[in-house]
Amino acid sequence: VIQDAVLSGVTVVDLTQGYAGPYGTRLLADYGADVIKVEPPGGDYTRQLGPYPAALDAGELPESDRLELSGTFMHLNRNKRSVVIDINRPGARPVLRDLFARADIIVESLRPGRLESLGFAPADLLRQHPGVVLCSVTPFGQDGPYRDYDMSELVAYAMGGPMNATGVASAGPVKLVGNVVQTQAGNVACTAVLGALYRARQTSQGQHVDVAWFETQNGTADRRRQYLIDYQYSGIVTPRSSTVGSGQGAPGGTFTAADGREVTTGPVWPDHVARMVDVVASPRLSEIFAAGGTTAVLRAVDEVNAVLTEWVAGRPAREAMREAQRNGWPIVVVNSPRTLLTDDHLVGRDFWVTLEHPVAGAVPVCGPSWRLGESLTGQWEPAPTLGQHTDEVLTSLLGYSATELDRLHRDEVIA
Amino acid sequence: VTDFDDQPPFGPLAGIRVLDLAVAQAGQAATLMLADLGAEIIKIESLEHYQSVVRGPRNPPRDNEARTRPVRRNYPDMDPGPDPWNRLSWFNCHARNKRAMTLNFSTPRGREIFLKLVAMSDGLVENLPAGRLERFGLAPETLLEANPGFIVVRLAPLGLWGPDAKSSGFGWHFEQLAGYTAVQGYRDGRTVGSTHMDGASGPAGASAFLMALLRRSSTGRGGIVEVSQLENMINHIGDVVMQAALRDEDPGRLGNHDRNFAPQGAYQCAGEERWLALTIRDDDEWATFVRLLGDPPELQEPAYKHVEGRRAAHDRLDELIAAQLAGRSRDDLFHLLQQHGIAAGPVLDEADAYADPQLESRGFFHPLEHLRAGTHSYPGALFHMSETPPEIRRAAPVVGQDNDYVYRELLGVSDEEYAELVLEGHIGTEFTAPSSR
Numbered sequence: 099v100i101q102d103a104v105l106s107g108v109t110v111v112d113l114t115q116g117y118a119g120p121y122g123t124r125l126l127a128d129y130g131a132d133v134i135k136v137e138p139p140g141g142d143y144t145r146q147l148g149p150y151p152a153a154l155d156a157g158e159l160p161e162s163d164r165l166e167l168s169g170t171f172m173h174l175n176r177n178k179r180s181v182v183i184d185i186n187r188p189g190a191r192p193v194l195r196d197l198f199a200r201a202d203i204i205v206e207s208l209r210p211g212r213l214e215s216l217g218f219a220p221a222d223l224l225r226q227h228p229g230v231v232l233c234s235v236t237p238f239g240q241d242g243p244y245r246d247y248d249m250s251e252l253v254a255y256a257m258g259g260p261m262n263a264t265g266v267a268s269a270g271p272v273k274l275v276g277n278v279v280q281t282q283a284g285n286v287a288c289t290a291v292l293g294a295l296y297r298a299r300q301t302s303q304g305q306h307v308d309v310a311w312f313e314t315q316n317g318t319a320d321r322r323r324q325y326l327i328d329y330q331y332s333g334i335v336t337p338r339s340s341t342v343g344s345g346q347g348a349p350g351g352t353f354t355a356a357d358g359r360e361v362t363t364g365p366v367w368p369d370h371v372a373r374m375v376d377v378v379a380s381p382r383l384s385e386i387f388a389a390g391g392t393t394a395v396l397r398a399v400d401e402v403n404a405v406l407t408e409w410v411a412g413r414p415a416r417e418a419m420r421e422a423q424r425n426g427w428p429i430v431v432v433n434s435p436r437t438l439l440t441d442d443h444l445v446g447r448d449f450w451v452t453l454e455h456p457v458a459g460a461v462p463v464c465g466p467s468w469r470l471g472e473s474l475t476g477q478w479e480p481a482p483t484l485g486q487h488t489d490e491v492l493t494s495l496l497g498y499s500a501t502e503l504d505r506l507h508r509d510e511v512i513a
Numbered sequence: 514v515t516d517f518d519d520q521p522p523f524g525p526l527a528g529i530r531v532l533d534l535a536v537a538q539a540g541q542a543a544t545l546m547l548a549d550l551g552a553e554i555i556k557i558e559s560l561e562h563y564q565s566v567v568r569g570p571r572n573p574p575r576d577n578e579a580r581t582r583p584v585r586r587n588y589p590d591m592d593p594g595p596d597p598w599n600r601l602s603w604f605n606c607h608a609r610n611k612r613a614m615t616l617n618f619s620t621p622r623g624r625e626i627f628l629k630l631v632a633m634s635d636g637l638v639e640n641l642p643a644g645r646l647e648r649f650g651l652a653p654e655t656l657l658e659a660n661p662g663f664i665v666v667r668l669a670p671l672g673l674w675g676p677d678a679k680s681s682g683f684g685w686h687f688e689q690l691a692g693y694t695a696v697q698g699y700r701d702g703r704t705v706g707s708t709h710m711d712g713a714s715g716p717a718g719a720s721a722f723l724m725a726l727l728r729r730s731s732t733g734r735g736g737i738v739e740v741s742q743l744e745n746m747i748n749h750i751g752d753v754v755m756q757a758a759l760r761d762e763d764p765g766r767l768g769n770h771d772r773n774f775a776p777q778g779a780y781q782c783a784g785e786e787r788w789l790a791l792t793i794r795d796d797d798e799w800a801t802f803v804r805l806l807g808d809p810p811e812l813q814e815p816a817y818k819h820v821e822g823r824r825a826a827h828d829r830l831d832e833l834i835a836a837q838l839a840g841r842s843r844d845d846l847f848h849l850l851q852q853h854g855i856a857a858g859p860v861l862d863e864a865d866a867y868a869d870p871q872l873e874s875r876g877f878f879h880p881l882e883h884l885r886a887g888t889h890s891y892p893g894a895l896f897h898m899s900e901t902p903p904e905i906r907r908a909a910p911v912v913g914q915d916n917d918y919v920y921r922e923l924l925g926v927s928d929e930e931y932a933e934l935v936l937e938g939h940i941g942t943e944f945t946a947p948s949s950r
Contacts, residue, residue: 104724104725104727104728105724105727117752125720129724146773147752147772147773148772148773149752149755149756149759149760149762149772150759150760151759151760152759152760152761167759169752169755169756169758169759170752170755172755173751173752173754173755174751174752220899224899238871239871239875239897240897241874241875242870242871242874242875243870243871243874244851244870244871247851247858248851248854248855248856249856249858250771250774250777250792250794250856251771251792252769252771252777252778252779252790252791252792252856253790253791253792253856253857253858254858255790256779256788256790256858256859256860256861257790257858257859257860257861258861261779261790261860262786262788262860262861262862262863263862264705264707265699265705266703266705269699269703270769270779270780270781270788271779271788271860272698272699272705272768272769272779273768273769273779274697274707274709275693275696275697275750275753275766275767276696276749276750276752276753277752278709278712278713278749278750281713281748281749281751282709282712282713282716282749285713285716285717285720286546286716286895286896287896288716288720289546289550289716289719289720289723289896290550290895290896290898292720292723292724292727293524293525293526293550293723293898294525294898294901295727296525296526296723296726296727296730297525297526297900297901299727299730300730303900304900305898305899305900305901306898306899306900307896307897307898307899308896308897308898308899309895309896309897310875310897312871312872313872313875313877313893313895313896314895314896316866316872316877316892317877317892317893317894317895318712318715318895319538319539319541319542319545319607319708319711319712319714319715320707320708320709320711320712320713321708321711321712323606323607323892324538324602324603324606325863326606326863326866326867326891326892327602327603327605327606327889327891327892328586328587328602328863329863329864329867330602330867330889330890330891331586331587331588331589331590331591331602331886331889332585332586332587332588332589332590332591334582334586335862335863335864336862336863352689362685362686362689362694364682364683364685364686367683419677419680420677423677423679423680423681426681428680428681428682428683428686429682429686430680430682430686430687430689430690431689431690432689432690432694432695433689433690433691433692433695434692434695434696434757434763435692435695435696435750435753435754435756435757435763435764436757436761436762436763437692438691438692438747438754438757439754439757439758441690442676442677443671443675443676443677443678444675444743444744444747446675446676446677447672447674447675447741447744449744449747458759461758461759462758463751463755463758464744464747464748464751464754465744466744467717467720467740467744467745467748468717468718468720468721468738468739468740468741468744468745469672469738469739469740469741470721470724470725470728470736470738470739
């Protein structure tokens with residue numbers, strides 16, 4: 099169904115909630131895997147996190163559908179099927195057992211040890227299903243002194259990432275936007291699972307993959323890995339300073355264009371000075387450049403910024419970007435989440451995918467994280483409603499009879 | 514010095530060979546993950562094209578000035594040495610478990626050798642400036658002719674096509690274009706740059722390669738894989754973007770606050786730069802938190818019992834909590850709160866991380882002896898695997914360290930030909946080119 103569908107025929111039983119695990123399994127789903135999301139009766143907790151459509155506030159959508167309308171849930175769970183199983187009930191065990199028996203991949207984010215207490219110790223699961231790839235995605239991993247500790251997005255960045263170095267010295271350390279740390283952990287889990295799946299296909303041997311957010315951050319290319327080695331090499335702990343893109347010490351920065359949008363030059367890089375002088379074609383700037391070269395331009399911060407302010411103000415933002423980029427001077431338009439939705443480049447690449455949500459109607463969601471073919475083809479499904487596929491999966495995949503389904507519903511094992 | 518020699522391949526990708534033409538951190542983080550999965554990664558560098566985005570400044574400062582410390586700390590003992598490119602932290606941090614060869618593929622002979630390598634390899638990861646491969650007659654289509662099963666992963670910042678695909682820039686440009694800067698930073702509006710794109714692109718590039726490899730095992734065909742780093746990054750803030758999609762709103766900069774949970778923040782404890790981060794996720798956790806702090810009266814405001822009240826008074830609560838935590842032990846509080854189910858954790862600096870009992874217990878760090886940098890402790894793999902555990906076999910290679918292996922063992926080059934290739938500037942350990950930047 100999905101573009102190229104490299105993972106079609108792969109069945110994933112997904113017992114994850116939140117951001118990390120669900121992003122990892124969404125990546126599998128986007129590329130064709132049949133991801134069966136096992137939710138508790140109250141649903142994945144991101145169903146309660148929103149953001150919710152404005153129409154819900156306005157009373158135009160029923161309050162009873164709130165759990166179906168969380169934007170976070172929609173983003174992380176499209177292309178999956180939802181099956182509600184109350185895993186705390188004894189009657190759930192055979193259902194889980196049957197689901198696991200059909201799985202190529204099992205991904206879980208339960209508290210470490212919980213799978214064991216449900217009767218599915220990883221070693222037993224692998225003995226029963228030697229070919230299965232079982233992946234646990236948890237804050238600290240499956241062992242060690244912090245095994246039973248928990249993390250939020252903030253704590254994950256604090257303990258794992260370069261948060262000590264993020265921000266300015268005069269204020270406290272500050273987190274990154276949204277839930278990017280957990281998202282990155284989810285992508286790491288996806289990578290390790292794909293590696294294990296590749297091997298399972300060659301050797302028929304599966305294994306247990308253990309991904310800890312804590313480690314995905316301490317090894318991240320988002321500078322933590324480098325800063326750790328900097329410390330090993332020099333004994334210096336990275337000071338907190340936000341010089342990235344701040345434009346300190348060089349001309350450049352953010353300027354407003356004729357259409358009210360902003361562009362950013364960043365701090366102008368020495369290699370780009372001559373190109374900037376050509377593009378802007380300001381007599382005053384050319385004069386400074388002719389007299390003192392690149393160094394003189396980089397020193398004349400106020401004068402150059404005045405020239406740039408005027409130049410950018412004379413054209414629409416996108417035009418400024420293109421004029422500069424054509425001449426090898428990197429300028430980009432500044433986007434916010436709202437302007438991303440209409441960004442010329444993203445729209446030109448068909449990045450946004452509009453899905454017809456059964457309750458919310460047409461909703462744009464992010465396109466694929468990477469592309470294995472030339473363009474998007476095929477049909478994407480919106481995030482499932484709670485338990486939308488319970489009966490379908492238990493009937494068609496597990497072969498349960500109507501009588502069995504009735505019994506499981508009555509016993510509140512499934513919903 | 515541990516090495517690959519005489520050790521059998523390990524990992525799920527044992528026997529897979531990937532050529533690494535990645536520059537900067539993003540692409541090289543992707544090949545790092547493939548290396549930890551057991552693929553043989555061969556980094557290809559040209560002695561005649563010094564790439565400062567890979568090997569650092571050609572002539573880093575060698576003074577003792579405070580202002581040059583941020584650069585000098587990238588080198589062991591803050592000494593760049595005679596060959597700074599071999600001693601650079603931001604190369605050595607990701608290049609462990611990889612091999613390095615030298616080859617100038619901008620010459621006809623270099624191109625021919627490159628195509629031979631393509632024929633005996635499984636893929637390539639690159640994030641060169643747009644059009645660079647094509648300029649050297651090495652367009653992906655050409656590579657696929659040489660080896661139909663070859664996988665070309667292209668981490669192009671804006672993708673390979675589209676209205677602005679040819680645009681260039683640094684990470685901070687793309688962060689602005691991806692909408693990050695508009696929503697990242699302090700609540701007072703000050704933005705904070707980051708380099709999350711590099712952290713995001715590594716696993717994206719590695720996953721994309723693996724998907725193409727899985728496809729190849731059923732179709733026999735390789736192909737081109739496109740990772741638009743911008744689009745991947747937007748996916749990482751997809752939950753924030755949904756606020757725009759569903760409500761036509763821009764969330765603005767929340768600092769350490771969260772849209773749902775309150776309070777959430779990082780608070781200064783006893784000592785210098787000892788911060789404790791914590792998130793109270795529901796009303797019960799709040800009650801526990803207040804009790805563990807000894808029921809301070811100022812936190813007992815009835816309005817604070819419910820999350821709506823705490824959200825409304827968040828700035829005030831930040832002050833009150835900061836006052837409570839000031840002077841207390843960060844690490845004692847960390848354990849106390851965690852033992853009661855509250856997600857709290859110290860803001861660990863680099864020294865803290867190396868002393869952390871969890872990372873120690875899980876064997877995260879690995880001491881490695883580097884030929885030109887000495888012995889240091891390096892971060893290990895980002896995942897554990899029960900049957901094919903990642904191995905960290907050797908430190909980052911110095912320039913041309915694996916020339917003998919690649920030219921003699923893989924390509925079967927004769928002594929005579931090898932000597933010619935040295936003379937022609939393909940094989941060597943010293944850069945001849947001035948810095949490109």
